[in-house]
Amino acid sequence: MDLFSEKIILTVSRLTSLLRDVLEENFQQVWVQGEVSNFSSPSSGHFYFSLKDSGAQLRCVMFKGAARNLKFRPGDGMALIARGRISVYDQRGDYQLICEYLEPAGVGALQAAFQQLKERLAREGLFDQAHKRHLPFFPRRLGVITSATGAAIHDILNVLRRRFASLEILLYPVRVQGEGAGLEIARAVEEMNRLQMADVLIVGRGGGSLEDLWAFNEEVLARALYRSAIPVISAVGHETDWTIADFVADLRAPTPSAAAELVVASADELRGRVEGLEHRLGLAMESRLSTLESRVASLRRLLADPSATLGHLAQRVDDLTERLELGLHNGVMRLKERFDRLDRLLMQHSPLARVEQLRQRLLLLVSHGERSMLLRLEGDKQAFGAAAARLEVLSPLATLSRGYSITSRQQDGRVISDASQLKMGELLDVRLRHGAAHCRVEGVQLPTEPKPLTHADDSEILSDQSRNDHGNGKI
Structure with a gap:
């Protein structure tokens, strides 16, 4: 169909559909570089943003399935390289880039993800020195979380046999690279803590590329190390390699062999330290004894004959005893005189005499009362007889x-x-x-x-x- 030779009227939807077919057929796989602007990530999990340069801008979308595989999170102002296909969004009539892959321009995606996670965990305080625990001086059991077939476990065992062969070692085998390795290592740390299986932990592996070491840069492992109640030594890679686990762990060792050396001191080193402490203790004791001897000699010169002092004290005791006896006698005499005076006053005001007077008066009153009562009864008896006689005279009977x-x-x-x-x-x-x-x-x-x-x-x-x-x- 020739759209230019004939007059054909198209609907907007039809025209948009034709344009989408043209774009998708001719731009199925394109790489675009630009600066991110208007970035948004709604609850659906999709990424919406624009890539722009000095002359133009391109709408972009990255759906949740592809966004989930990103090791970093895009943001406004970040220079990105995007891979995807061109399509048309019918509702707005805009063409857009449906992104399938993103990476920072000028730096790898893993490195950008590492830097973003490091900055975020640092703001949360997971790297704070105040949170880190000290290693025990004489651990009884060492827990090692690493691959059972890797070189790291062999290096650790060789060092520990040479330095302190009696230390008990417990290996928790895990995968140290690949998808899900970080979660597996984190669960091993949590299980060691739950069972209290060791006094100190070594978490690590041998060196490798950033991709190989990525399991030790995952957030789930970082938080498991932060929550660990058992001190943790991170021993990942070579001396120049740093991971998120190195920043969170209580102590960082450049290699697994160095981690084993940090766990315990060698027997010769311990013996030398004990001998040094023994020598220092002997010198300190000799110095202390010499100082005490000098002080005793000085005090002996200052100390007088105690017999004279005891004589004065005995005389003073006798004098105080005599004064005490005299004071007690005088006090007793004063109290006796006061008692006699009070006794005389009490006898003068004794209630016995008053009680006797009242008793005599009571007897007298009782006697008078009895006589008065008898006289009264006799008078009443005579009056009653007279009244009865008069009543008898006047009685109708x-x-x-x-x-x-x-x-x-x-x-x-x-x-x-x-x-x-x-x-x-x-x-x-x-x-x-x-x-x-x-x-x-x-x-x-x-x-x-x-x-x-x-x-x-x-x-x-x-x-x-x-x-x-x-x-x-x-x-």
Whole structure:
């Protein structure tokens, strides 16, 4: 199809698709160098950025699968060399480079990754000298984490047999290069710490390229070494080779053989040190004894005869004893005189005399009270007899005993003192000296010539009338 000989109208999507096919067919594998700008890495894990130079810029994307294999992390301003293919992003109509590989321009990717990790761990404090532990002077067991078939373990064993053959050595075999080697070494360090299998650890391998030593530059191993409670010696590569493990470990040895020499001193060296310390101790003891002898001689010259001093002290003791006895005697006498004076004052104010006076007064009062009570009782007895006699005279019972009676109405119990108060057929009660009678009024006799009567005359008339009524059987 010739787009220029005929008038063909295309949609935007169709045109973009045609351009994408052209670009992808002709630019399947390109290398581009430029400076990174507008770098971003969202939660998806993809990298989005632009490569630019002085004249143009190119949009780039690196998907998560490829980004995961990078040993370093790109950033704004970094000069990169990118390999990938050209394509078109349909939604914006932009062409872009889909990157499959990145490396820093002018320096290898591994070296850039090493430098980035080193700077980040240094900021976190993993390299701080204050965190590093001292090696034990006489370790009983050495743990070696390295390849079981490499030259490092043989070099370590040869040195230790020559220097201190009695040291117990425990080998933890691991892979020291290749994918996953760093994680395997880190797990070995953690397992050694969990089981407390050694007093000191050597982690290392022989020399090699940066790629060969990369397992000792991985972050997982660096953090395992930092958390280790057992002191760690890093022995990786040759003297000019440095790894992240060298910075984190408690001590760095340039080679595995040098690490073995740092673990323990040789028997000859220890013997020489002991002999040197023994000689120094002998000299120090001789010097100390000489100094003490001189001091004793000086003190002996200054020391006087103690007998004179003891005599003065004995005399002083006698004098103080005499003064003490005299003081005690005088004190006792003063206390005795004071006691006698207080005793006399107490006897003068003794409560016994006052108690005796009160007792005599109490006896007197009791006697007076008894007499007064007897007199009072006798007077009350006589008064009671007189009152009883008067009561007997005035008592209705006494009147009844003389033949009189008391008449009262049954209906309301009212005493009848006048015949005018009676009605025919009314029921009466008549109280006698002994017993009573129930009567009915059959007739009433009123007095013809009433006259005032005294109380005594009234009683006699009532009595006479009552006797007459009782004799007649009616009132």
